Amino acid sequence: MLVVTQMMRKKPPRNEAGPEMPFVCLTDFQARARERLSKLTWDYIEGGAGEGFTQEDNITAFKKIRLRPRYLKDVSEVDTRTTIQGEEISAPICISPTGFHCIAWPDGEMSTARAAQAAGICYVTSTYASCTLEDIVSTAPGGLRWFQLYVQRDRQLNRQLIQRVESLGFKALVITVDVPISGNRWHDVRNQLDLKTNLLLKDLRSPKERNSMPSLQMSRIDPSICWDDLSWLQSITQLPIILKGILTKEDAELAVKHNVQGIIVSNHGGRQLDEVPASIDALTEVVAAVKGKIEVYMDGGIRTGNDVLKALALGAKCIFLGRPILWGLACKGERGVEEVLNILKNEFHTSMTLTGCRSVAEINRDLIQISRL
Numbered sequence: 001m002l003v004v005t006q007m008m009r010k011k012p013p014r015n016e017a018g019p020e021m022p023f024v025c026l027t028d029f030q031a032r033a034r035e036r037l038s039k040l041t042w043d044y045i046e047g048g049a050g051e052g053f054t055q056e057d058n059i060t061a062f063k064k065i066r067l068r069p070r071y072l073k074d075v076s077e078v079d080t081r082t083t084i085q086g087e088e089i090s091a092p093i094c095i096s097p098t099g100f101h102c103i104a105w106p107d108g109e110m111s112t113a114r115a116a117q118a119a120g121i122c123y124v125t126s127t128y129a130s131c132t133l134e135d136i137v138s139t140a141p142g143g144l145r146w147f148q149l150y151v152q153r154d155r156q157l158n159r160q161l162i163q164r165v166e167s168l169g170f171k172a173l174v175i176t177v178d179v180p181i182s183g184n185r186w187h188d189v190r191n192q193l194d195l196k197t198n199l200l201l202k203d204l205r206s207p208k209e210r211n212s213m214p215s216l217q218m219s220r221i222d223p224s225i226c227w228d229d230l231s232w233l234q235s236i237t238q239l240p241i242i243l244k245g246i247l248t249k250e251d252a253e254l255a256v257k258h259n260v261q262g263i264i265v266s267n268h269g270g271r272q273l274d275e276v277p278a279s280i281d282a283l284t285e286v287v288a289a290v291k292g293k294i295e296v297y298m299d300g301g302i303r304t305g306n307d308v309l310k311a312l313a314l315g316a317k318c319i320f321l322g323r324p325i326l327w328g329l330a331c332k333g334e335r336g337v338e339e340v341l342n343i344l345k346n347e348f349h350t351s352m353t354l355t356g357c358r359s360v361a362e363i364n365r366d367l368i369q370i371s372r373l
């Protein structure tokens with residue numbers, strides 16, 4: 001079922017001066033998305049928690065890292081392909097889970113899924129997707145997809161959701177650990193954002209389950225979830241489990257001890273606890289703690305191909321994009337997401353070529369230096 005939330009968007013501005021300027025980099029999409037979305041939607045997408053220190057740090061921390069290019073290495077052929085959890089992707093650039101894509105574009109996640117499939121990368125679908133999982137899969141059946149779960153208080157609902165995503169061909173379960181409660185997002189409070197009416201927070205049950213019991217009791221995230229509950233999740237799924245939101249070596253060691261298959265180093269784009277480290281700064285400590293036993297990924301603040309290269313040099317197997325995907329959607333729907341992904345992939349290809357890396361395997365710590373600026 002498609003939920004259209006045109007009220008959340010402004011009309012596209014008419015360009016009287018002629019054809020629109022091309023979108024050259026990811027921040028071009030950011031500027032244009034801001035013009036196209038209502039203030040309420042823009043603030044929801046863009047906003048961070050508290051004073052926004054971590055959100056800002058996610059971007060600026062990348063700029064304290066400098067590159068150490070190597071030359072004369074025959075870079076006539078450069079291959080950006082890699083794997084995550086054994087599946088090939090065209091580049092180490094995938095899509096983080098973000099909720100409610102219909103606030104950015106009418107057919108929301110369906111556009112995102114098609115663009116991800118065309119780009120040959122992984123799309124992590126949020127628990128709070130505004131399209132049904134069935135619609136998302138049927139519009140892009142060949143795409144690599146993971147499902148992000150906010151563990152719900154209702155255990156039965158978790159079980160049903162997991163069975164549903166398994167049967168729909170999702171290849172991993174991403175458990176977000178940094179949202180026992182929502183962070184303090186001042187913009188959303190000022191704007192009196194209501195998840196249910198403004199973002200159309202929906203019933204998480206499958207269409208069949210909904211028909212048999214229509215009264216909707218909105219389920220909520222379970223703040224009591226802890227390490228011991230992982231074994232319960234592992235007992236009800238065969239899918240690899242990835243923990244999203246780990247920032248410390250202590251939690252990284254526990255993740256390995258509890259036999260999860262991967263970690264996404266993330267601070268939720270600075271939307272949860274303000275004044276935690278930038279993701280790129282936390283990455284080093286997490287990578288050192290897992291000692292190569294499981295794959296480590298990261299998200300937060302990736303805006304250029306150089307950022308991708310830096311994250312890989314510090315040990316990430318792959319990066320994920322949050323807001324830039326929503327900017328692409330808001331500007332041009334599926335085509336916008338495709339462009340965002342292509343621009344970043346091309347930039348990353350250039351970054352590899354100009355630093356002398358012919359394959360992703362050649363990217364290592366010697367390529368960067370952390371400046372004291």
Ligand SMILES: Cc1cc2nc3c(=O)[nH]c(=O)nc-3n(C[C@H](O)[C@H](O)[C@H](O)COP(=O)(O)O)c2cc1C
Binds near residue numbers: 097267270321
């Ligand atoms: C509008 C918005 C909605 C989000 N929704 C979710 C979500 O449903 N589940 C989740 O695990 N993370 C969610 N996130 C966090 C992203 O997955 C990701 O960690 C973050 O956006 C990465 O930072 P970036 O936006 O700088 O790329 C959301 C982020 C934004 C901006």
